[in-house]
Structures are given as C-alpha cells and as structure tokens.
Amino acid sequence: MDEIKEKNQQNNGNPTPQNGGNGGAGGRRRRRKKRGGNHGQNNQNQNAQPAQQSKQATQSNSNQPQKQSVPNNQNNGNTNAGGKKNKNKHAQKQNQAGGNKPTPQKQDAEKKDENRKDTYVYTLDGNLYINLTNKCSNGCDFCVRNERASYYGNYLWLRHGDPTVDKVISALKGMGDLGRFKEAVFCGFGEPTYKVAEMVALCDYFHEKGISTRLNTNGQGNLINKRDIVPDLKGKIDLVNVSLNASCVEKYQPICRSQFGESGFNGMIEFAKLCHKNEINCRFSIVDCIGEEEVEACKRLAESVKIPLYIRKYITDS
16 A cells, blocks of 8 residues: 555545534524514513514515525525535535436446456556555555545455455466566555455465565554564565655654554554564665655664665656
C-alpha cells in the first residue's frame, strides 16, 4: 500500500449532517409557530382572534407567489426551520441531482462491480504484487485508494474479504510462468502486516520458485499485531521497504493520521531499527516532491539510525 501512496502524494468522507439541518440523521426540524397564536396576550384579546386570523390568512396568500418563485434547489431541504443555510454539501448535491436515486449508468457500473472478482494478484513494472487486505492503520491524505476504484486497471478493493493462502496461490497459477517476474511484492490497497501468517507462507511458495520477496509497509506492524513480528520476517522477506513520508512526527501525523497517534511514527522508526538489528535488508523510502529541505531532513534521520534511504520519483498519473 505504501508504494502506491508514494506514487500519489487522500481520506475523506462527507461532512456529517448537523442537527436541525435537513431533519435527517437524527436532526429534528423546529416546530413552526401556529398562525394566529396569542402567546403572552390577555384574555381580553381573545375575541379579536377571528379578525387577526383572517388578516394573517390574507397576508399569507399574498406572499405565496414569492415562496413559489424560489428555485427548488434553494428551498428543498437546504435550509433549516430557522432559515439558516445547511452546510451539508453532500446533501445539497443530492438535492440538486434529484435525490439518492442512482442513474441508469451508475446502476450498470454497480452491477458490473458486483460481478467483478476480487483481485489478489496483479502485475506492475515487471513485478508481481500481492493484495492481501484493505485494512490500514494510516489514513494518509495522499493515498491513491481514496479517490480511485482501480490502480493501473487493477481493482484492488476486496468485496469478499481477505484472501486465504490457497486463494492467492490459485490466482498465481493463472499467471503463467512466474519466473518472468523480478520480485513478489506484498503491496495493495492495505497494510500487509495485518496478514503476517499468510505473507510468511506465501514467501515460502515464492522462494521455492526462485522469486525474491519484498514487503512495502508503513512500519507499524508491531503496533498492529501487539508483538514483535520482525523475527517472523527473517529469512522470508528479502527486502523491507518502510514508507517514511516525513522527517519527524510533527510532520508525519497530520498527513498520515496513524490510528496510533504519535506512536505510529515512533513505532515505524523502531520497526526499521529492529529489522536492521536482525540482519533483514531494510530501507526507508520517500518521494522526491516533498521539497529539498524535507528530503535533506529525511536523509539525516535515516543516517542517524543507519537505515538506507531510497528516493522515489513522484508519479502524477496512474
């Protein structure tokens, strides 16, 4: 997942409807005052109610054409009972588009998507890629999966759950001669270290066929699994590529938004150091678009922990 993120340095989500906005999602509309009401007046004025109601009805009828002249997209749930504009842009778009009813084109696309098989294996740049999960402990702003249904024509969202080892091997058998691939890379629309056992088993399969293995990771595998997984990787993963993304936690967390908070960045650095200590080939990687000053800061960080730094080209289109 992190190699994909580096190629496209997005999460996310529509604004949450506010109470009192459209009356939905738990919001309630304010009750309108009854016409002709005499709240706070004396009983002496009660006899004047019929005349007042008649006058109000006349005024209401005279104002009716003005209400009808308001465009539908401005007077169809986009203001609350108090007259305030609703800030829910998602709801406004739905009103302008005629509600939630999908267009025939969208229905056809959804039907095709339902019939599409999950992609466990795909190829890119002469390498074989393994898509084990869509789970990720980060919510990176620049992540390619935020805005795309596919990546280089590969539909990587898993609709039927994470694959077993047997399902991945079955997909690999449909790829023909695997010897033509330079590497088998664990990378997809998720963080591979959520599936350590499956990944290790597949490493044995690839090594039997003479294919080297690489793990592209955010480096939070020990935090995810609540244990040190580095010994599991030794002799299985030939290269661990840790996506660094930033030179310090103050810059990392605002753009990567780890579910572990600041521990996400620190855990990543510690994971890389443990790989180095256990003699597992490990490197940090960044993209060249983060600015010269930040690139230099990342170099200093990598040198301080004795981890090589790989600077990737930024790819703008996939």
